[in-house]
Amino acid sequence: MNRPLFRSPLGRAIGLGSAKSGSQHWLVQRVTAVALVPLTLWFAASIIAHAGSDYPVFIAWLRTPFAAGGMILLLIALFHHAALGLRVVIEDYIHSGVRFAAVIAIQLCCYGLAVTGIVATLRIAFSGE
């Protein structure tokens, strides 16, 4: 890496990664964070409001378009935020060859869980009774 090269700094930099999407990760982490502030507070308040209520009451709540929509938005923002955050944690602390595999595994887990949660919400929302 340190061998002397008769190249300009620009010549060395060209081709070493993208110079256009560097802030994308940072920005999306913030956008999802801002989205999660009202969504998680709404979710926490809804759970508190349903403390001790039985299954039909809870299902009736989750079946309303507002609650189902909010839950789906929460799942999207939550798991996107988690995928971005966990990726940084892995990149910071894992330096072996496992790193690449761990990054892929964590992304797949996050999006798989998000879809599982969304499908469950939709099943409740559209279950006819």
Added chain:
Amino acid sequence: MHIKTIAPATKAPRPRPLSPNIQIYRPQLTSVLSIANRVTGILLSVGAVGLVIWLSAAAAGPGPYATVQQAIGSWMGRFVLFSCTFTFFLHLCGSIRHLVWDTVHGFELRSIYISGWSAVAASAALTVAAWVAGLCVGGWL
């Protein structure tokens, strides 16, 4: 003629001092909260798996939902849920601090300590408030 070399190439370079190591560094509120934001983020990701299990159980029907509710209602379940509540509020308050910093505000040492202790106090207060509200609504209090 003998030529004196200033830095012989054969000599191994002296190991350079590294940045402050975590083992010999006195913990401060700033570093502890920085680490805490990361740790709470990881813990909440685990908690998010619980959310999906809970939703899936609700979608599966009253039987599976009752099983999950029973697990949450146990002392162990309540302890985990209580820890999750505090973890959530600490991450929320810590993240709001970060979002404020992103606007290039509050970087003075005094502001950093005020916002740090405020985040800790707010997380504790919000956790207690949420649980008192939940226990009241549920009729346990």
